[in-house]
Amino acid sequence: MKYSREQLIETVSGQMPEKRWKHTLGVMQTAVKLAEKYGADPVKADLAAILHDVAKYWPVEQMKAVIEESSESNKELLQHDKQLWHSEAGFIAARKDYGVEDAEVLNAIRWHTSGREEMSLLDKVVCLADYIEPGRDFPGVHKIRELAQHSLEEALVAGFDSTISLLLTQRKVIYPLTVLSRNDLLQQLKIQSHGGL
Numbered sequence: 001m002k003y004s005r006e007q008l009i010e011t012v013s014g015q016m017p018e019k020r021w022k023h024t025l026g027v028m029q030t031a032v033k034l035a036e037k038y039g040a041d042p043v044k045a046d047l048a049a050i051l052h053d054v055a056k057y058w059p060v061e062q063m064k065a066v067i068e069e070s071s072e073s074n075k076e077l078l079q080h081d082k083q084l085w086h087s088e089a090g091f092i093a094a095r096k097d098y099g100v101e102d103a104e105v106l107n108a109i110r111w112h113t114s115g116r117e118e119m120s121l122l123d124k125v126v127c128l129a130d131y132i133e134p135g136r137d138f139p140g141v142h143k144i145r146e147l148a149q150h151s152l153e154e155a156l157v158a159g160f161d162s163t164i165s166l167l168l169t170q171r172k173v174i175y176p177l178t179v180l181s182r183n184d185l186l187q188q189l190k191i192q193s194h195g196g197l
Contacts, residue, residue, distance in 0.1 A: 115181030
């Protein structure tokens with residue numbers, strides 16, 4: 001079944017507390033602005049933002065079951081922090097339950113928490129919007145917002161640095177793909193600064 005934007009908003013907002021829906025509204029607004037600024041498709045950015053946290057408040061067992069049952073899921077993710085699971089479950093739900101077929105949108109939902117190597121422009125937009133939407137308030141968020149005015153990559157590196165620093169402080173395991181994402185973005189910045197060399 002294909003959902004209209006209004007139907008999606010009604011359905012998704014009903015699956016989360018009001019505070020998390022306010023966050024989603026902030027991600028939608030920010031993703032569209034970033035898409036317009038950096039040349040991504042704002043309609044796709046809006047759709048990915050609406051659905052990015054669709055599975056966030058599902059019971060852990062439901063997320064796990066959806067990931068285990070899907071033939072296209074990354075089951076290795078289940079060995080890592082449960083905070084990462086909603087991205088994978090949301091990616092599966094977006095396709096299966098909400099009729100999203102656009103691979104770019106699905107990937108932006110899937111990688112909005114961890115990032116990935118060779119992130120697409122839309123991946124970067126949605127991931128960064130999740131970090132810097134107006135309701136976010138954590139140490140360093142203002143700096144990330146400033147960087148976002150000039151470079152998606154610089155802002156995302158700062159965002160990943162913030163996440164990694166917090167996990168180090170808490171003595172938590174760092175998901176390897178987040179480190180690989182950060183390193184890949186640094187490589188992209190290095191190439192940009194050397195004029196493509």
